[in-house]
Amino acid sequence: MSNYTHLQNTPAQVATVLCCNCGVPMDGLSGLVMCHDCIKLTVDITEGIPREANLSFCRNCERFLQPPTQWIRCALESRELLALCLRKLKGLNKVRLVDASFIWTEPHSRRIRVKLTVQGEAMANTIIQQTFEVEYVVVAMQCADCAKSYTTNTWRATVQIRQKVAHKRTFLYLEQLILKHNAHVDTVNIQETKDGLDFFYAQKSHAAKMVEFLTAVAPVKNKRSEELVSQDIHSGSSQYKFTFSIELAPICRDDLVVLPKKLAHSLGNITRLVLCSKVSSMLHFIDPSTLQTADLNAPQYWRSPFPTLLDATQMVEFIVLDVEPTGDIRGKNVLADVTVSRASDLGTNDQTYYIRSHLGAILHPGDSCMGYFLTNTNLNSDLWDTLDTDNTPEVVLVKKHYERKSKKSKYRNWKLKRMAKEYNEMDDATRQARQEQEKAERDYELFLQELEEDEELRQTVNMYKAPTQAQFESDMDDDDEAPEVGLDELLDEMDDMTIS
Known part of the structure; x- marks a missing residue:
């Protein structure tokens, strides 16, 4: 009985064999002749996958x-670019992909490196994991759409934006x-062009998308027209060119x-003589004189359009003499009662005007401001003739005026991006x-200058930091009141795609 108990407590002897490569003992029942480490060193499961x-x-x-x-369109080190890189590899379907990530390279090196980790069967019932790198060379070429853009008559749709005003501030x-x-x-x-911009597109849907964007940001009306370019009588197919005419208020x-x-x-029942304070999808x-506001949407305006009485190019400078909120x-x-005088009248007739203005929060005695001078002004407007001129103000103030030095305007610590445009119907050699x-x-x-003066307007655009030299020159004018x-x-200027 004691002998049986001794045999029962004795651990079973495991059959071991030596690795044929390094001599390390391993389980003999596995049927392998090499250990796991030697298999990883001698067997390459990534064979057939290009580097x-x-x-x-x-x-x-x-x-x-x-x-x-x-x-x-793929940004550098994005998911879309990684998926594109993996699709380019042949033989990747023979192994199991575990992980993939980018290895940083210089953006202008035209090289993209990807680190891959895969698993695969090296021998019977033996799964190993290996890591390797693949280098992609970025080859510059021209797509078919860009190739068409350098030839004539390749566009299929155009969006023509027009506004009949004497300045380009709205288009800017x-x-x-x-x-x-x-x-x-x-x-x-x-x-x-002279009165606006023309956008050309290869597809009609792209032009329609631009029209939707313009409708959402400006009071516009649009009209669509089409022109037959070619027709195949055998297949019954036709090609058209589409034109979307956009007119801004x-x-x-x-x-x-x-x-x-x-x-x-x-x-x-707002007063008929008003200022346009903002332009978005509505006016x-x-x-x-009362701070009453009103919003006019695009359909309402275009049902019965009306012109402006005076625009920003016709404003006159005034000097503030007194402000009483x-x-x-x-x-x-x-709202404040303001006493002003024309800057051109100071020292000559010293004529003053007592008016009510909405700029009581920013005007102080001695400040300069810009406004419209309506006294003794000949206005060619049918709507103006219907007003009771006895109750109209002599002066309408619009905004505070800041004196700017020429160097301050030339050197700014910020800048804006511009679209690449071609000039049509314009000869640079002409006067x-x-x-x-x-x-x-x-x-x-x-x-x-409007962007500098209006913080609310700046929030709707992207402004970028200017070079350090411009910042240094701008700091020279610390006494400028602007x-x-x-x-x-400000934003750091970064390109969406830095490969060049």
Whole structure:
């Protein structure tokens, strides 16, 4: 009985064999002749998977080729780019992919490195895991869409944006909205004309998408037309070119407007002589003498359109002599009784004007402001003739005016991006073209000054940090009273695709 108990407590003897490579003892029942470590060193489960591959990249539209013919937009080290890299590897379906990640490379090196971890069967009932790297060479080429853009008559749809005003401030703001929301990504070409911009597209759906964007950000009306390009009588197919004509309302920010009588009554019986305080998908008006506001949407305006009485180019500089707040406040506007005099009258006749304004929060005695001088002004307007001129103000103040030094305007610590546009119907050698260029530069400078003065307007656009030299030059004018843009409001300029 004791012998049986001794045999029962004795552990079973395990048969072991020695590894044929390193001599380490291992389980003999597994049927293997090599240990697990030696198998990992001698067997390559990644055999047949290439260590180098090519990625086709279009430098014009910054898209990668997804075989056979699709071009897709991928940011560096993104999921989409990683999926594209894995699809390019042949033989990857023979193993099990465990992990994949990018290895950092210089963005301009035209190299993309990916680290892969795979599992596979090396021998019978033996699964091993190995890690390796694959290097992709970015090959620059031109996609079919970009190739078409360099030839004539290849577009299928165009969006023509027009606004009949004497300045380009609205288009400059619209350009920044398009850039911020990347609404121009599908354009084949952009041309600048006398009264607006033309966007060309390879597909009708892309043009319709732009029309939807413009409708959401500006008071516009659109009209569509089509032209037959070719027709196949055998198959019954036809090709058309589509044109979307977009007209922006000719009312801009800071314009003085006389509302039609019925429209003013429908807008809460607001005073007919109002200022345009903001332009979005609607027109926003304010009565500077009562702080009453009204919003006019695009369909209402285009049912009975009306022009502006005076625009921002016709404003006159005034000097503030006295400010007496009345206590009425609505939002950021404070009603006040202001005594002003024209800057051109100081020292000559010293004529003063006692008016009521909505700028009581920012005006102080001695400040300069811009406004409309209505006294003894000949206005060619049917709506103005219907007003009771005895009760109209002599002066309508619009905004505070800041003195700027020329060096301050030249060197800023911020900048804006611009769209690449082609100039149509413009000869740079002509005198008229030079005048148009000087006018465009003045409009752009006024737009930049508006951004500096209005914090709410700056929040709707993307502003980028300027080079360090510009920041240094800007700091030289610390005594300039004009407002500045804080560094916390600026973005670092980074390209979406840095491969070049």
